Amino acid sequence: MVKVFICGDIVNYQKNDGLICSGSLAKVVAEADYSICNFEAPIEGFGEPQPKSGPHHYQKKSTINGLKEQGFNLLCMANNHIMDFGTVGLMGTINEAKKLGMETIGAGVNFEQAYKPIIKSIGDIKLGIINACEAQFGVIDYFSGLEQSGYAWINHSFIDKQIIKLKKECDFVIVLAHAGLEHYNIPQKEWRWRYKHFCDLGADAIIGSHPHVPQGFENYNDSLIFYSLGNFYFDSKNFINKEDRSYSIVLRLEKNKKMNFEPVFHHKEQGIVQLSMQEKQIDFKILNSNLDNDYEKLHDQMSLTVYRKKIKPKYTFSLLHFPFDGTIKSSLKRILATIVGKQKKKDKDTLALHLLRNESYYFAAKHALELVFKDKYGGNK
Structure with a gap:
């Protein structure tokens, strides 16, 4: 063996x-x-x-x-x-x-x-x-x-x-x-x-x-x-x-x-x-159970969460000419971090490219928006 x-x-x-x-x-x-x-x-x-x-x-x-x-x-x-x-x-x-x-x-x-x-x-x-x-x-x-x-x-x-x-x-x-x-x-x-x-x-x-x-x-x-x-x-x-x-x-x-x-x-x-x-x-039992009975529910929750908290703010920031990512509080934190040198100034075109290229982000964003669409209008996507 x-x-x-x-x-x-x-x-x-x-x-x-x-x-x-x-x-x-x-x-x-x-x-x-x-x-x-x-x-x-x-x-x-x-x-x-x-x-x-x-x-x-x-x-x-x-x-x-x-x-x-x-x-x-x-x-x-x-x-x-x-x-x-x-x-x-x-x-x-x-x-x-x-x-x-x-x-x-x-x-x-x-x-x-x-x-x-x-x-x-x-x-x-x-x-x-x-x-x-x-x-x-x-x-x-x-x-x-x-x-x-x-x-x-x-x-x-x-x-x-x-x-x-x-x-x-x-x-x-x-x-x-x-x-x-x-x-x-x-x-x-x-x-x-x-x-x-x-x-x-x-x-x-x-x-x-x-x-x-x-x-x-x-x-x-x-x-x-x-x-x-x-x-x-x-x-x-x-x-x-x-x-x-x-x-x-x-x-x-x-x-x-x-x-x-x-x-x-x-x-x-x-x-x-x-x-x-x-x-x-x-605990393998818990991890494996997540692949079965509650998988669809957990997958929906994961897609919506990562889209709203991570992907959407980054997309918003990358596409605007001013430093705004969707909320005033997080945008002010981002500006302050850049001013004091804790965060480098972002190249927004590079950020947009890498967001679009990231397949897992694409999958999550697409599914989250499909869920939002279905919630609004029902029926088919």
């Missing part, structure tokens, strides 16, 4: 030695035959911050060596921060990984490199791996040239073709997906259908990241879908004091048998990711 360990998002600003796991958790990682993480940002020292609307994340150069030392083998780079410091930042990170004997997937200096899957022969198992992210900053999509650097787009038709091709060549196919609304514990309907479509094409497991919080999992036909593993180790300003209770998975692969798994529960304590005792473990 082959064991594959997979965890969620990693950004390391604080740990100079790059060692982010406790000894007991590192043992779990190292004892797997192959271990994978989402490497959420490039390493420091390469490139310059690129023009974009959101934060620029980076991490200690030592992080890659620390991950290798603690048992990791593959860094997933199809995510919305990997291009924060441009092509130079991306290549500095990839080259450092290669120098240390680590593999990378999901991003590159051109289309071919970014979209190239990995095929691993581990024991008697041949494993195909794909890594892709929703459209955000850094995506290589239909409007990108073949020589443009960036990451693989999860809705590109080439991803579908890869799954079909890998299924013919491999015993198992895994898609590592980076998509969804941040900080919500249920997936959007569009991603549920996309992931199930991947399974119909031949994927044996879809493992999600990006929401920063754990979401549930479900069996779909003979495949497994984990909608979000949540943060593994994230110590940026917004997360440094959070426990990030979440989970990783160990996939168990046996030839001619259905894939199964075991969860690995963990949280951050004293700056280290620790294995969680029962009282600090996430």
